[in-house]
Amino acid sequence: MSVVEAPTATVSLDPPDVPSPGPERHPVRTAVMYLLITVIALGVLVPFVWMVSSSLKNNNEVFTVPTQWIPRDFQWHNYVDIWSxxxxxxxxxxxxxxxxxxxxxxxxxxxxxxxxxxxxxxxxxxxxxxxxxxxxxxxxxxxxxxxxxxxxxxxxxxxxxxxxxxxxxxxxxxxxxxxxxxxxxxxxxxxxxxxxxxxxxxxxxxxxxxxxxxxxxxxxxxxxxxxxxxxxxxxxxxxxxxxxxxxxxxxxxxxxxxxxxxxxxxxxxxxxxxxxxxxxxxxxxxxxxxxxxxxx
Known part of the structure; x- marks a missing residue:
């Protein structure tokens, strides 16, 4: 009478494959990058801010030197007068x-x-x-x-x-x-x-x-x-x-x-x-x- 041996399961002791982490970002380099992006964004917005500020001034105050970013007297009526x-x-x-x-x-x-x-x-x-x-x-x-x-x-x-x-x-x-x-x-x-x-x-x-x-x-x-x-x-x-x-x-x-x-x-x-x-x-x-x- 023959005896059939049950197959034995092999257990691998190797650690499972873990995806390697991406390249680590240096905190100083990341901070410099965000600072540079912020400066560029502010530079792009400067003409728009000046345009909005100038739209609320009198005509003789638009090109004053140095630039007056906040008008002394806000001329809100400009947005009403332009339609007439x-x-x-x-x-x-x-x-x-x-x-x-x-x-x-x-x-x-x-x-x-x-x-x-x-x-x-x-x-x-x-x-x-x-x-x-x-x-x-x-x-x-x-x-x-x-x-x-x-x-x-x-x-x-x-x-x-x-x-x-x-x-x-x-x-x-x-x-x-x-x-x-x-x-x-x-x-x-x-x-x-x-x-x-x-x-x-x-x-x-x-x-x-x-x-x-x-x-x-x-x-x-x-x-x-x-x-x-x-x-x-x-x-x-x-x-x-x-x-x-x-x-x-x-x-x-x-x-x-x-x-x-x-x-x-x-x-x-x-x-x-x-x-x-x-x-x-x-x-x-x-x-x-x-x-x-x-x-x-």
Whole structure:
């Protein structure tokens, strides 16, 4: 009669694998880094603080030396008088209209083009993308005059259409979104094609929902650039009724002097919409920049 021996369990006395801790941060180096970041942040905020302070002063107190950061007498009425001095409501409405329309069109056209350059295979795709992105390096002043002549002959000068058509497409937006689309696995698109989904369906039902951070980043950057644009409206808009807020502020600049307190007041008012939009979309903006290859 044979006896079957039960298998004996071997117990390892080696210590379990413990993930090695990351590099230890030196407290002095960390403190210096945070101090440097704080100094840089304060330096960036100095012009904004000076602008807010100047908006609450009399005109002859704006450029006093040394700089008076806290006004002696706060001129709160500047924020009331500016609405009667210039048609501020009209300027803000025009800026908001152009910014929203151009932002929508740039996000729409940029997302379409980025999908074609990243998820659709066709001959010459990469070469055309490089050529298209290379247009970013061409200064606007090089083709400013031909653009104006073309729009003048088309009868679009002194209309919003001139700015909308010129800024509805942007190579930077295509680059930003393409870099983000490349992080989305191609297997998702292939599986959708096997299931019979069209390219438009893949773009609308798969790519766009996964690209909210990049879309929000492009929308914010485009909105800010359009809102702050001065040269475009200055060249193509001649009627006061079509002026944006950036053009409207030049009404306070005369031939020999300017009402700089009112200019600062209008500048503060013009910054408020951008500040609100950035605070609302800050999460998506940072996430989109961090994942699209544009990290500094």
């Amino acid at each position: 001095r210039i048609p501020m409501t009209t300027y803000l409405r025009n800026s908001l209209f152009l910014s929203l329309v151009i932002t929508f069109l740039q996000v729409l056209t940029g997302s379409f083009a980025a999908y074609g350059f990243s998820k659709v295979r066709w001959r010459g795709r990469d070469a055309l993308f490089v050529a298209y992105i290379a247009t970013i390096a061409v200064p606007w002043q090089a083709y400013m005059v031909p653009q104006y002549v073309m729009l003048q002959k088309a009868g679009l000068v002194n209309t919003f259409w001139s700015l909308i058509l010129l800024q509805a497409f942007g190579a930077f937006g295509v680059f930003l979104l393409r870099q983000y689309y490349l992080t989305i696995p191609d297997e998702l698109c292939e599986a959708a094609r096997i299931d019979g989904l069209s390219e438009y369906g893949i773009y609308r039902r798969i790519i766009l929902p996964l690209s909210k951070p990049a879309l929000a980043s492009l929308a914010l950057l485009t909105f800010v650039a359009t809102w702050n644009d001065y040269m475009g409206p200055f060249i193509y808009l001649t009627s006061n009724e079509l002026w944006t807020v950036q053009l409207g502020l030049k009404s306070f600049v005369g031939l020999f002097d300017g009402d700089y307190a009112m200019i600062m007041t209008g500048s503060v008012i013009s910054v408020v919409p951008i500040l609100v939009i950035f605070l609302l979309g800050q999460k998506y903006f940072i996430q989109g920049i961090a994942t699209s290859g544009l990290k500094g």
